[in-house]
Amino acid sequence: MMTEQSYGVGQKVVVQGKRGPEVATVRGEAAPMPAGGRYGMILQEASADDLNRWAELGREAEDLKWLLRARARTRGLPVKIVAAEYTLDASLLTVSYSAEERIELSALIQDLRGHTRARVNFAAVGPREQAMMVGALGACGRENCSSHHLQEFAPVSIRMARDQQLPLNPEKLSGPCGRLLCCLQFEHTQYLDLLQDIPRKNAKVCVEGSGACGKVVKLHPLQGTVDVYTDQGLLTEVPASELRPQKDGGKPDGNKEGQGERPRK
Template sequence: MFVLPIRFERSPRLHPMLSEVAHPVGTRVVVQGKRGPEVATVRGEPGERQAQERYGMVLHAATPADLERWADLHRQGEDLKWLLRARARERGLPVKLVAVEFTLDESLVTVSYSADERIELSSLIGEVRAHTRARVNFAAVGPREQAQMIGTLGACGRENCSSNHLQEFAPVSIRMARDQQLPLNPEKLSGPCGRLLCCLQFEHVQYQELLRELPRKNARVCHEGSGACGKVTKLHPLTGRVDVYTDQGLLQDVPASELRRAPETPERGAKGQKGSA
């Protein structure tokens, strides 16, 4: 028994599935997943079976009849999606219908939707059942899952990471943007989904390591060569340099290796206490 990495159409995530045949990469296969039989694609070489992993099953290589039926069900799902969108608008439902997907045996139809608040969609079940006898399942998806399923272009001009290669959605914070010295502009830091860019996490660990070699922003430092002291105003982690605003009113770009911590000046309160004594 082989373990093959399988990819479904609307997600880049790889699902390990058991197969009696080591199908080549790129082979369209029929698999038995959580929802039922579906058509997917082999996306990697056979791997090792893990004891505690739960696996689906590759039933067989997809035949021309399977692929023709799968394409027909995809067209039906697209038509039904646009119909449900129109009915939702007519009824004033604040919801976005993202995708309508059938299983290969047409026993289940999954309607994926996005909404800002909890919403009752039972009024749309009748619309679905008027076109299919399949069991209906409504599945709520978040902004990132929505962008993953639809697919779009990122700010880099390439396909967004969530629909291209991401295997899971890791937490992303504004701290990551600060560590990378990026302008805190929501329009530039947000992806097509409206959330913080997933790619902010890709190099964050490397930036954290580089920042450990630099003084903190607003720290007082002195240059070993010139002896000029001032305050750190900006960090350049990739080049190992910092901007220092000197006490003489000059802005200097200097290597962090040539800086040392400025000597602490006695506090005024301590001076007064010493004089009164």
């Protein structure tokens, strides 16, 4: 958001949304606006009239959402009506829906003709967008990021979980939407930096001083240590700075830079 006036966290404002003017709540400090972009720009502080009108439009849109759900059920349409939202000027009603297959929506559009003068737009949404609209609590006990502050969904991969040494348990790595947690990508760059100075898993290493050698079985990026299973059958946690790659024959290689494969950024 970009504006010359300062707005406090929690303050109600009118912003330029993707579809038109909307009432929004300030969540944090203003971020730089992309060149030529207007989406998210604060237009003005929301007045009492703006808030009353936004609340009235919200109630009307909620009634239309339930109307569409009932009509879809009556017509046997395999569609889930997720949300219905007006712009502040009431010129556009956006109906968000999800369906496993392509369906004909013309009948539902006709059902709305006698209930609103606004232009109607049906928009298909995925699981992440549904969680953003409906709202939910994350595993951390706080409101999920998508409905709190995220403006766009960045790609999230299982590699991010591996780099953070997290157990690959789908139940623990999935958010309320059933997809990989958005927060996995928040600290990914930091983990990549930490892993630069740590031997890769299964690397053959030797400990300086003791001369004990073995295989790296677990990484602790935040602590800067690894678990080494020694050739003597002992499991020990060792600072990465005290490790050297193992030469053929079981002796440490003095070249520290060969500690192992580095993760790709």
